[in-house]
Amino acid sequence: MARFTEELRSAADPIFQAIFDHPFVRGIAEGTLQKAQLMHYVKQDFEYLNAYIRIYGIAISRCTDRSVMALFNEQISFILNSETHPHQNFCEVAGVTYEQLQGYPLAPSADHYVRHMLNAAHEGALEDIVAAMLPCPWTYVEIGRKLLDEINPEPSHPFYDWMHFYGDREFGITEQLRHVLDDSAQTLTPARKQRLMEHFLKSCQLEYMFWDMAYRLEDWPVDLPQAAEVGA
Numbered sequence: 495m496a497r498f499t500e501e502l503r504s505a506a507d508p509i510f511q512a513i514f515d516h517p518f519v520r521g522i523a524e525g526t527l528q529k530a531q532l533m534h535y536v537k538q539d540f541e542y543l544n545a546y547i548r549i550y551g552i553a554i555s556r557c558t559d560r561s562v563m564a565l566f567n568e569q570i571s572f573i574l575n576s577e578t579h580p581h582q583n584f585c586e587v588a589g590v591t592y593e594q595l596q597g598y599p600l601a602p603s604a605d606h607y608v609r610h611m612l613n614a615a616h617e618g619a620l621e622d623i624v625a626a627m628l629p630c631p632w633t634y635v636e637i638g639r640k641l642l643d644e645i646n647p648e649p650s651h652p653f654y655d656w657m658h659f660y661g662d663r664e665f666g667i668t669e670q671l672r673h674v675l676d677d678s679a680q681t682l683t684p685a686r687k688q689r690l691m692e693h694f695l696k697s698c699q700l701e702y703m704f705w706d707m708a709y710r711l712e713d714w715p716v717d718l719p720q721a722a723e724v725g726a
């Protein structure tokens with residue numbers, strides 16, 4: 495029988511293809527992104543990763559298996575210590591420091607994505623959380639691979655480091671999260687598996703929306719003056 499996560503990947507294929515064709519991803523390939531687009535991406539992704547780390551924390555609180563706890567723990571360290579490299583690459587190209595892009599509020603699509611993962615964690619079990627978290631590494635490793643295959647970049651390419659960071663990673667964490675999900679799916683009812691499919695597909699759509707948010711500099715509709723800060 496096909497792996498459950500293979501069914502998820504097939505159902506999400508139109509979204510994966512749309513992500514590969516998205517102008518932000520094409521802009522990484524072609525080295526044509528604007529400074530403001532790179533900065534918006536890093537501002538949003540820094541906060542997204544803070545949330546993602548917390549969601550691993552929630553996932554740990556639902557674990558019964560020590561090896562799964564260890565996996566989530568390793569991933570938290572990986573995000574804290576290594577996932578900063580692709581951000582540094584974008585900062586260097588934009589000509590800003592990483593610190594300048596930290597501490598901004600989440601824009602609508604990034605906010606929506608984080609709330610979706612938190613909702614899956616709130617309403618469901620460990621497998622609901624993992625289904626909502628899996629598109630994050632899965633889409634990025636496929637993007638990285640595809641860009642490396644397609645353009646085989648020279649070290650002088652502005653996004654050489656970004657492409658190698660994600661593309662060289664093989665399917666490590668993606669494969670490990672898939673195993674957690676495939677294992678638990680073996681004993682789930684069709685209705686439960688349908689719910690996991692919904693969580694997974696929504697996160698894939700939100701991955702697309704995250705790229706689109708960065709490309710279009712999406713933000714909240716009304717600019718608020720400093721007076722909106724308490725004590726300002």
Ligand SMILES: Cc1ncc(C[n+]2csc(CCO)c2C)c(N)n1
Pocket residue numbers: 539542543546569573577629630631632634667701704
């Ligand atoms: C919106 C968004 N989606 C995916 C990633 C990539 N990513 C984030 S955390 C992680 C490791 C998972 O354990 C990976 C691969 C990103 N940076 N931003």
